[in-house]
Amino acid sequence: MVLQNLPFPRAIHVKGRIGWNQNCLLTRDSWLLSHQDASSEATMEEEMGLVGATADDTEAELIRGICELELLDGKQTLAAFVPLLLKVCNNPGLYSNPELCAAASLALGKFCMISATFCDSQLRLLFTMLEKSSLPIVRSNLMIATGDLAIRFPNLVDPWTPHLYARLRDPAQQVRKTAGLVMTHLILKDMVKVKGQVSEMAVLLIDPAPQIAALAKNFFNELSHKGNAIYNLLPDIISRLSAPEGGVEEEPFHTIMKQLLSYITKDKQTESLVEKLCQRFRTARTERQYRDLAYCVSQLPLTERGLRKMLDNFDCFGDKLSDESIFSAFLSVVGKLRRGAKPEGKAVIDEFEQKLRACHTRGLDAIEEFEMGQGGSQRAPSAKKLPAVSRHRHLVSAASDDDFVTPEPRRTTRRHPNTQQQVSKKKLRIVFSSDESSEEELSAEMMEDETPKKTTPIRRASAHRQRS
Incomplete structure (x- = not known):
């Protein structure tokens, strides 16, 4: 093919197209060879087809080797254009023609589709142009090219995924729309790992261009059908969008979260999410983050079990209720719960509302007074019995003082020597009224040599009369 009569940008475009067509032709043949269907063949033909399948795999491997090593080799025509493409792409100041830059960047992306080795060596240049090129058409073309590379060589492009998400905030409307289409296709087809960076996709919900906002809404509608995908992503999305660095303003945040929380x-997802959001009040750093978390809680479809989760984690956000907007957000939760509340659940709602109002007016210390008041009212019937118990204990102690009288010495009788040794070895146990609750053991028994010499007062009148 003679290209000398074509303009320079057109010639580069044609060579990129030739390389793309050759790659598509070879990869299509390789795919057809590796996916031949022999289900309708007879048994004999299937057994013979095993040898043919092995030959087809060998041929497919040969085709992949041609794409990898020969198409961009120095002996091929396409290889002659590689230095020219790299020179144009690496020197945007020297080659500033928009058509030339667009054709060169698109041709480079097509050449990267041919060989994994060539792609790996030029990925840094591609993503640098995708981020820093001053021409929206170049950034848009490279967004499409890198999306194709993510399907062709996913392991090579995976480390560069954050740069793909970054184009969703491109200042050019054309680039944002292209990036939204590419990322929607890659995420929904599971070609790209869905991470917290999907928050950049959520920002498109408030895009000034209606087409882009509708595209983002359609993306999340489709993503909501993929199991618990949105539920798993919500905590990271909330953190990123409410962060002081790189987040969005408060009103746009409300618009985005209202859509996502819908x-x-x-019920289980709601209860778990309520608990996570309440606990995040402890790690939030700014008043704005407190308000954002409170708004998210107020938008959830809470049930009585979800309310109990909030009561269990009340200490996490109780000290933040002095802020009027946070208090109003939690108070709106009470209003929603009252509408469909059952009679047995109204007591829990009333308790939660009383705690909210107490913390709003008097701070978190009011909760302790509130709980003490509730505990005192519940313990009131049992408290009346305490004086009787104390009086009983007082009487017992008084009786023990009066009954502590030294017993009369016992008369010793002659026994067998062996029995006397056994009796002497056995020690008497001293029992006080303070150790045993039974009133039968109020007195104590002591040996004569263990009796205290100085005692006050001890009645010995009965013993004196017996001796006399």
């Missing part, structure tokens, strides 16, 4: 409909 996809949470399962």
Whole structure:
């Protein structure tokens, strides 16, 4: 093919197209050879087909080797254009013609589709142009090219995924739309790992261009059908969008989260998310983050079990209720719960509302007074019995003082020597009224040599009369 009569940008475009067509032809033949269907063949033909399948795999491997090593080799025509493409792409100041830059960047992307080795060596240049090129058409073309590379060589492009998400905030409307289409295709087809960076896709919900906002809404509608995908991503999305660095303003945040939280409909997901959001009040750093978390809680379809989760984690956000907007957000939760509350659940709602109002007016210390007041009212019937118990204990102690009288010495009788040794070895146990609750053991028995010499007062009148 003679290209000398074509303009320079057109010639580069044609060579890129030739390389792309050759790659598509070879890869299509390789795919057809590796996916031949022999299900309708007879048994004999299937056994013979095993040898043919092995030959087809060998041929497919040969085709992949041609794409990898020969098409961009120095002996081929396409290889002659590689230095020219790299020179144009590496020197945007020297080659500033928009058509030339667009054709060169697109041709480079097509050449990267041919060989994994060539792609790996030029990925840094591609993503640098994708981020820093001053021409929206170049960034848009490279967004499409890198999306194709993510399908062709996913392991090579995976480390560069954050740069793909970054184009969703491109200042050019054309680039944002292209990036939204590419990322929607890659995420929904599971070609790209869905991470917290999907928050960049959520920002498109408030895009000034209606087409882009509708595209983002359609993306999340489709993503909501993929199991618990949105539920798993919500905590990271909330953290990123409410972060002081790189987040969005408060009103746009409310618009985004109202849309995303509408996809949470399962009770278990709601209860778990409420608990996570309440605990995040402890790690939040700014007043704005407190308000954002409170707004998210107020948008969830809470049930009585979800309310109990909030009561269990009340200490996490109780000290933040002095802020009027946070208090109003939690108070709106009470209003929603009252509408469909059952009679047995109204007591829990009333308790939660009383705690909210107490913390709002008097701070978190009011909760301790509130709980003490509730505990005192519950213990009031049992408290009336305490004086009787104390009086009983007082009487017992008084009786023990009066009954502590030294017993009369016992008369010793002659016994067998062996029995006397056994009796002497056995020691008497001293029993006080303070150790045993039974009133039968109020007195104590002591040996004569163990009796205290100085005692006050001890009645010995009965013993004196017996001696006399």
